[in-house]
Amino acid sequence: MSTDTSPVSFPSVPGSHKPDAILVVDNVTRSFGGLTAVNVAHLEIPRRRITALIGPNGAGKTTLFNLLTGFDEPDTGEWKFNGLSLGGVPAYKVARRGMVRTFQLTKALSRMTIIDNMRLGARNQRGESVWRGIIRPAWASQEQEITQKAQDLLERFNLAHMRDELAGSLSGGQRKLLEMARALMVEPEMVMLDEPMAGVNPALKQSLLQHIKVLQDEGRTVLFVEHDMDMVREISDWIIVMAQGEVIAEGTFEDVGSNPAVVDAYLGSHHDVDLGDHA
Amino acid sequence: MNWGLILSNSFYTAISANAIAYMLVATGLNVHFGYTGLLNFGQAGFAAVGAYSLSIPISRFNWPWPCAVLLVIVSAVGLALLLGFTTLRLRADYLAIVTIAVAEIIRLSLNSVRFTWLTGGNDGLQGFTSFMEKINPFPQQGIWLWKQKIDGYRLWLLVSGWILLMVVATIVYLLMRSPWGRVLRSIREDEDAARSLGKNVFAYKMQSLMIGGVIGAIGGVWLVLDKQSSQPGDFATTFTFFSYTIIILGGVARVKGPVIGTMIFLFVIQLVDISLQQATKTTPSDPTPLLPTWLIDQNNYAQLRFMVAGFALAALVVFRPQGIFGDKREQAFDVH
Numbered sequence: 001m002s003t004d005t006s007p008v009s010f011p012s013v014p015g016s017h018k019p020d021a022i023l024v025v026d027n028v029t030r031s032f033g034g035l036t037a038v039n040v041a042h043l044e045i046p047r048r049r050i051t052a053l054i055g056p057n058g059a060g061k062t063t064l065f066n067l068l069t070g071f072d073e074p075d076t077g078e079w080k081f082n083g084l085s086l087g088g089v090p091a092y093k094v095a096r097r098g099m100v101r102t103f104q105l106t107k108a109l110s111r112m113t114i115i116d117n118m119r120l121g122a123r124n125q126r127g128e129s130v131w132r133g134i135i136r137p138a139w140a141s142q143e144q145e146i147t148q149k150a151q152d153l154l155e156r157f158n159l160a161h162m163r164d165e166l167a168g169s170l171s172g173g174q175r176k177l178l179e180m181a182r183a184l185m186v187e188p189e190m191v192m193l194d195e196p197m198a199g200v201n202p203a204l205k206q207s208l209l210q211h212i213k214v215l216q217d218e219g220r221t222v223l224f225v226e227h228d229m230d231m232v233r234e235i236s237d238w239i240i241v242m243a244q245g246e247v248i249a250e251g252t253f254e255d256v257g258s259n260p261a262v263v264d265a266y267l268g269s270h271h272d273v274d275l276g277d278h279a
Numbered sequence: 280m281n282w283g284l285i286l287s288n289s290f291y292t293a294i295s296a297n298a299i300a301y302m303l304v305a306t307g308l309n310v311h312f313g314y315t316g317l318l319n320f321g322q323a324g325f326a327a328v329g330a331y332s333l334s335i336p337i338s339r340f341n342w343p344w345p346c347a348v349l350l351v352i353v354s355a356v357g358l359a360l361l362l363g364f365t366t367l368r369l370r371a372d373y374l375a376i377v378t379i380a381v382a383e384i385i386r387l388s389l390n391s392v393r394f395t396w397l398t399g400g401n402d403g404l405q406g407f408t409s410f411m412e413k414i415n416p417f418p419q420q421g422i423w424l425w426k427q428k429i430d431g432y433r434l435w436l437l438v439s440g441w442i443l444l445m446v447v448a449t450i451v452y453l454l455m456r457s458p459w460g461r462v463l464r465s466i467r468e469d470e471d472a473a474r475s476l477g478k479n480v481f482a483y484k485m486q487s488l489m490i491g492g493v494i495g496a497i498g499g500v501w502l503v504l505d506k507q508s509s510q511p512g513d514f515a516t517t518f519t520f521f522s523y524t525i526i527i528l529g530g531v532a533r534v535k536g537p538v539i540g541t542m543i544f545l546f547v548i549q550l551v552d553i554s555l556q557q558a559t560k561t562t563p564s565d566p567t568p569l570l571p572t573w574l575i576d577q578n579n580y581a582q583l584r585f586m587v588a589g590f591a592l593a594a595l596v597v598f599r600p601q602g603i604f605g606d607k608r609e610q611a612f613d614v615h
């Protein structure tokens with residue numbers, strides 16, 4: 001997989017067309033009672049790019065993530081990943097198709113060791129079938145490969161020294177790192193990160209940022225939700241802005257920053273303070 | 280007080296065929312609750328289904344016993360499927376509600392006059408243990424365990440039961456340290472995380488329900504083989520709650536937990552029970568009991584034993600919250 005580092009040049013309009021989009025969303029809506037949390041008419045996510053999804057609190061970003069990854073069901077709409085429809089596909093199958101997400105509220109598996117958290121992510125494990133599970137020789141060699149791969153990733157994410165400790169003992173930032181590393185064990189084509197920097201101390205933020213860039217270098221597509229505009233500027237190729245469930249703007253950081261609709265959406269709201277989580 | 284008899288009897292109670300039944304039922308529950316995080320409050324229902332799947336076909340229809348044993352497994356799997364398909368896709372608490380309800384429905388149906396022709400109603404069923412007596416290799420007179428007599432049939436149940444328990448515990452141990460067991464634990468920790476990593480959570484929960492259910496059903500079989508009678512009263516919800524007490528005592532999500540937990544639980548209860556029984560006993564030659572009758576007498580010691588045993592168990596849990604074999608580290612991260 002080659003990396004495309006050329007500047008992007010898609011039309012800066014909401015729902016703009018991208019050649020070779022990896023994810024195409026049409027008419028996806030979801031309401032809670034009377035509140036329309038998500039109402040996305042059309043959206044395309046460019047392949048092998050880092051796309052930021054921004055918007056004030058309650059804009060529907062997390063809900064959109066939940067819908068696209070099978071953790072919630074939309075009222076209407078359809079979406080395609082690599083040209084295949086994902087409507088009605090359960091969350092675990094979405095992950096197997098190559099679209100893996102993380103959660104705004106980190107889901108470290110607290111009473112499991114860090115290395116077990118990592119191993120869990122690996123695909124097609126022979127020992128995960130109940131019959132072969134009993135017979136250790138049936139999966140021991142694969143387990144060794146998985147452990148090696150997990151170890152390599154832990155080293156890359158500076159967690160290797162803690163591999164045998166319980167994940168519950170990690171700091172908030174380290175949990176974010178673990179969750180991202182664990183997602184990579186699935187070998188996803190597209191990674192969706194819901195506020196990967198939230199609650200992370202500034203020292204760790206820089207390293208997280210580098211990790212996200214490396215994902216792109218590896219040929220993966222990244223879609224991430226973030227409130228820290230410096231971070232967004234630094235790593236995103238493309239920005240999508242949501243407000244009140246709708247996509248209100250798209251473009252490069254400069255395009256979006258000068259867009260009056262975006263300024264309006266943020267006006268009066270403290271965009272750097274996220275109060276809610278409905279993941 | 281005859282301490283030799285009290286201690287040998289309490290010890291025997293803790294390792295007897297009856298204890299093995301508790302160990303098996305709690306081991307099944309440990310698969311559900313300890314490893315997978317499934318709140319099954321109807322484990323007594325699995326035990327009942329196991330007990331009656333053995334006793335009904337043998338006493339009523341003269342089935343050969345291997346067929347009845349097969350039915351035990353098939354019905355436990357069937358019950359797991361029923362509970363699983365109705366509740367596993369819903370929120371966790373639904374499983375708790377439905378399991379407790381289904382277990383009670385099973386017990387009440389077994390007790391019902393309508394089905395007496397089949398289940399024997401309140402009196403239950405007897406005469407289904409002759410196959411076990413026939414294949415008993417031990418002499419009828421049995422042995423003495425210090426001051427406790429064990430007859431040949433009970434000795435046979437005890438020895439074969441421990442072998443069976445070891446086989447079951449080994450299978451559970453092998454499963455839980457496999458990647459399959461890792462997926463189960465991840466579901467216990469956070470099932471959405473497991474889903475996000477491509478694990479079919481529903482299928483794993485169902486497998487857990489089946490395996491723990493079959494183990495619970497085998498426990499029910501051992502219970503009624505020991506009593507030589509299967510009666511609905513043995514499968515009340517207290518059986519399930521005793522099983523929870525046992526796995527918490529022994530250490531949740533530990534293979535040894537249910538075994539050690541059962542031993543402590545039954546030993547303490549039996550010790551308190553017969554100590555009080557002896558201390559309140561009067562004989563024509565010795566009309567004054569050891570304990571003053573204004574405090575306790577022969578008519579009310581039975582209620583007191585659960586109180587005393589309860590205090591003893593509570594103290595144990597207070598001073599060792601992770602259970603006997605639990606991991607102190609894990610206790611620190613109580614995620615829920």
Ligand SMILES: Nc1ncnc2c1ncn2[C@@H]1O[C@H](COP(=O)(O)OP(=O)(O)O)[C@@H](O)[C@H]1O
Nearest residue numbers: 032037056057058059060061062063064277278
């Ligand atoms: N499960 C839910 N039940 C009711 N309302 C919800 C639920 N999830 C989200 N919402 C509402 O939907 C809107 C969008 O929420 P969310 O997607 O979390 O926004 P964001 O992630 O952009 O901050 C909010 O108004 C929120 O209160």
Ligand SMILES: [Mg+2]
Nearest residue numbers: 061062104277
């Ligand atoms: Mg959110």
